[in-house]
Amino acid sequence: MLSVSGLRKVYQPHVEALRDLTFTVERGELVCLVGPSGCGKTTLLRCIAGLLEPTGGKVSLDGREVSGPPPGLAMVFQEYGRSLFPWMTVRDNVELPLKQKRLPRTRRSALVEESLTAVGLAGSESAYPWQLSGGMQQRVAIARAVAYEPSTLLMDEPFAAVDAQTRADLEDLVRSLWQRLGVTVLFITHDIDEAVYLGQRVLMLSSSPTVVQDEITVDLPAERDQLHTRADPRFTELRTHVYEQIQAAKLSTRTG
Numbered sequence: 001m002l003s004v005s006g007l008r009k010v011y012q013p014h015v016e017a018l019r020d021l022t023f024t025v026e027r028g029e030l031v032c033l034v035g036p037s038g039c040g041k042t043t044l045l046r047c048i049a050g051l052l053e054p055t056g057g058k059v060s061l062d063g064r065e066v067s068g069p070p071p072g073l074a075m076v077f078q079e080y081g082r083s084l085f086p087w088m089t090v091r092d093n094v095e096l097p098l099k100q101k102r103l104p105r106t107r108r109s110a111l112v113e114e115s116l117t118a119v120g121l122a123g124s125e126s127a128y129p130w131q132l133s134g135g136m137q138q139r140v141a142i143a144r145a146v147a148y149e150p151s152t153l154l155m156d157e158p159f160a161a162v163d164a165q166t167r168a169d170l171e172d173l174v175r176s177l178w179q180r181l182g183v184t185v186l187f188i189t190h191d192i193d194e195a196v197y198l199g200q201r202v203l204m205l206s207s208s209p210t211v212v213q214d215e216i217t218v219d220l221p222a223e224r225d226q227l228h229t230r231a232d233p234r235f236t237e238l239r240t241h242v243y244e245q246i247q248a249a250k251l252s253t254r255t256g
């Protein structure tokens with residue numbers, strides 16, 4: 001379980017990025033976070049990943065307070081081009097964190113094979129990232145995160161740089177992996193439809209200095225597909241609500 005409690009971050013001299021963030025992501029839950037641009041999501045992610053020290057409050061992962069990179073956490077970033085090493089094959093990219101985890105060779109090979117199969121890339125082990133499309137590279141990044149067997153997966157706008165059709169496929173991949181592996185997922189996106197399509201809950205952040213402005217439970221059926229879920233009138237109601245909250249967050253900043 002991920003717990004963020006009273007989290008505050010002030011950059012020197014006087015930039016209050018996060019004011020007071022409190023939320024939890026239960027074990028095995030998939031929660032999406034949306035907010036206006038500049039609302040401090042990068043700051044939040046760095047605090048969760050133990051890369052930035054909060055000014056106040058705390059973050060705990062699986063009951064332990066985060067004070068450096070936590071062992072049970074894996075991340076997938078927007079910029080797959082920069083998160084994969086171009087001089088390493090797909091296999092070596094996926095295997096690297098497993099070596100750092102000091103897993104034995106046979107276990108590493110099994111995990112690499114399993115995770116690449118799970119993302120639909122069996123047979124691409126010997127390719128280099130630059131030989132693959134953007135969507136395939138992002139699949140490699142997801143395989144690398146999954147192979148690590150994390151308790152919690154942080155995804156930072158992972159599909160912002162891929163085309164719409166690939167994005168839809170990758171969204172479905174994330175939901176199916178999440179359902180199969182029972183991993184806890186915090187998924188950050190600017191895309192309101194994506195948040196409602198993917199999440200069990202959606203948290204809406206205000207503009208900076210940031211607080212949790214609102215939260216909805218996505219009461220859509222667990223079995224989702226791009227065609228029927230997005231055509232469901234309830235989907236429209238939920239996305240409209242999230243949209244209105246984000247607009248209100250922007251307006252309250254403009255009017256001071």
Ligand SMILES: Nc1ncnc2c1ncn2[C@@H]1O[C@H](COP(=O)(O)OP(=O)(O)OP(=O)(O)O)[C@@H](O)[C@H]1O
Nearest residue numbers: 011012015017036037038039040041042043044208
């Ligand atoms: N190192 C820093 N020093 C001072 N201010 C900073 C620093 N990093 C971020 N900020 C400020 O903190 C606020 C939140 O920034 P952050 O990068 O976390 O937002 P973000 O939501 O990731 O942005 P975007 O949506 O544009 O990617 C912004 O006002 C930003 O200018």
